[in-house]
Amino acid sequence: MAVTEASAGANASVPSDDTDTDTDTDTEFRAEVRSWLSAHLVGEFAALGTGNDLGGPAELGVRRRWERELAAGGWIGTAWPRQFGGRDLSLWQQLVFNEEYARANGPIRVGFFGEQLLGPTVMAFGTDEQRARFLPPILRAEEFWCQGFSEPEAGSDLANVKTAAVLDGDEWVITGQKVWTSLAHLADWIFVLARTDPGAPKHRGLSFLLCPMNQPGVEIRPIRQITGTAEFNEVFLDGARTRADLVVGGVGNGWKVVNGTLGFERGTAFLGQQLRFAAEYWRLVDVARDRGVDRDPVLRDRLADAYVGLEVMRQTGMRAIGRALAGKPPGPEASTGKLQWSRWHQRLGELATDVLGPQAMVTGGDSATGGDAREELLYSFLFSRSHTIYAGSSEVQRNIIGERVLGLPREPSGAPRASDR
Missing domain, CATH: 2.40.110.10 (Butyryl-CoA Dehydrogenase, subunit A, domain 2)
Incomplete structure (x- = not known):
């Protein structure tokens, strides 16, 4: 799933094409995904954009309708077993879908907690009655x-x-x-x-x-x-x-169940995240070129360093995918990925403010003056402040790595320990 500079250009959010690594079956599946998104991600759905800002009640209504559109096309529960109403796609096909979704500038998914967390938890720990009651409405984007x-x-x-x-x-x-x-x-x-x-x-x-x-x-x-x-x-x-x-x-x-849920959250639930980060990186590269600061040696070095970090993130993700393909559940090593991407994205936001210079102090503006890209980069910078807290704080991730991966002694009493998450 390489991301190359050739993916920048007119639409900086489009990652590179990886059809050269697909099998014939995957190539057909990729074409199916592209065709469906091209036909359905239009109008009010396309207008939602890719940002984390979910908007007001009107936009939330559009996002609900988009989830129902995905459901009607069979794109919710793609990883779920067929016995529970899913499509039981291979992990590689899930990657293909996430890649094409990011390439098409698909909006942030608001059905995440049902499809990716609650659904798998009920499948793994719930009763037959709970599965029959709660899984179908998730698949239909009704709840x-x-x-x-x-x-x-x-x-x-x-x-x-x-x-x-x-x-x-x-x-x-x-x-x-x-x-x-x-x-x-x-x-x-x-x-x-x-x-x-x-x-x-x-x-x-x-x-x-x-x-x-x-x-x-x-x-x-x-x-x-x-x-x-x-x-x-x-x-x-x-x-x-x-x-x-x-x-x-x-x-x-509950403790056993909640740890299972957190395992789903840190496992394949964020397959598309690296692709969005890549799109944001190339958007920043385009802004740096437009402003003429890409020739600044310090900024060029930081942009190169950010690209290296992006590749590290990709390789870490691919190792996790390799474990999953081998039938191994996500282990404490997943904390290294969470720790790396959260800090990397914060540093990218800091770099974006330096690339924008005085414009980073201003909100608003039209697309002709780079207002859209600036707004997206500034919003991402501000939102990224929360990355090192949610889904497991960085302090706890370091303790997990130290205690469960490296075998170091536990933190003194009173400090958050790996066993607490």
Whole structure:
């Protein structure tokens, strides 16, 4: 999946073509994907763009419709086994789809938590009844999900959750607060890590509950970010109720289930991310050329260094894919990838502000003056500040690498340990 400078040019977001590495079957599949995207990623869907800014209610409505368009075309659940309604595509075909989706400037997926996290979790740990109830609506893009894990006092130390769930007849009553809940304002359901046995040890007595969002006991408060947008939210659960049988993996087994979910998150769920980063890199190269600063020796050196980092990211990803193809689940080595790409993207944003110079202090502008590219680069720079925190903070990733990969002694008591995530 090489990315070459030839992919820049008129559309800097288009990665290089890798048909030379495809088999005949993959070539046919790539043509199928390209044909479908060409016919369907048009109009209001194409206008969404590739940025992380999800927009207001109107744009969120378009994003929902785009998910339903993907569902109608059979492009949701492509990795799911056929027995659960998926297409059971090979890992390589999944890579092809993600590559072509990035090449076509496909918008950010708002069905991620259902398709990539909750769905595989229910398949692995859920009951037949739970699979029959929740998997089909995900495949049809009829129900959207958010993740209720982090709390004000339980981020890196996830087992420290205080949200409590008490059984009241045939319902769980959930009380507590979740924070940094991505897309909660769009979600119909939330999967919640809650303490169902307060007397059990820290990593026990936890349960993985499925809870509807549209009820009086759920309040969503947007968190306004430095970008000016609010993809993250606080979710307050004040006596929220869900059925007693909506526990995935059994009561008290939440820690095992949540680690499975996090494994899916750090596994193949981000297959398309490196391609988006590559597109952003070449967009920055084009801006540097347009501004004439690509001849500055210091900036040229930093651009070259960023390209090296991009290649390291690609090779790390390919090793992870090789493990998956060999039937090996994602291990603690996945933390090296998370640690590398999060810091790399932050440095790319810092480089973008230096390339833009004084224009980095200004927002707005039309495409004729580079306003669109500038806005995308500045938004990405601001949003990237969160990379070293979400999906496992860098501090915790380093502890995982040190303890589980290198075999170093554990951190002293009180510091976040690898076992906490």
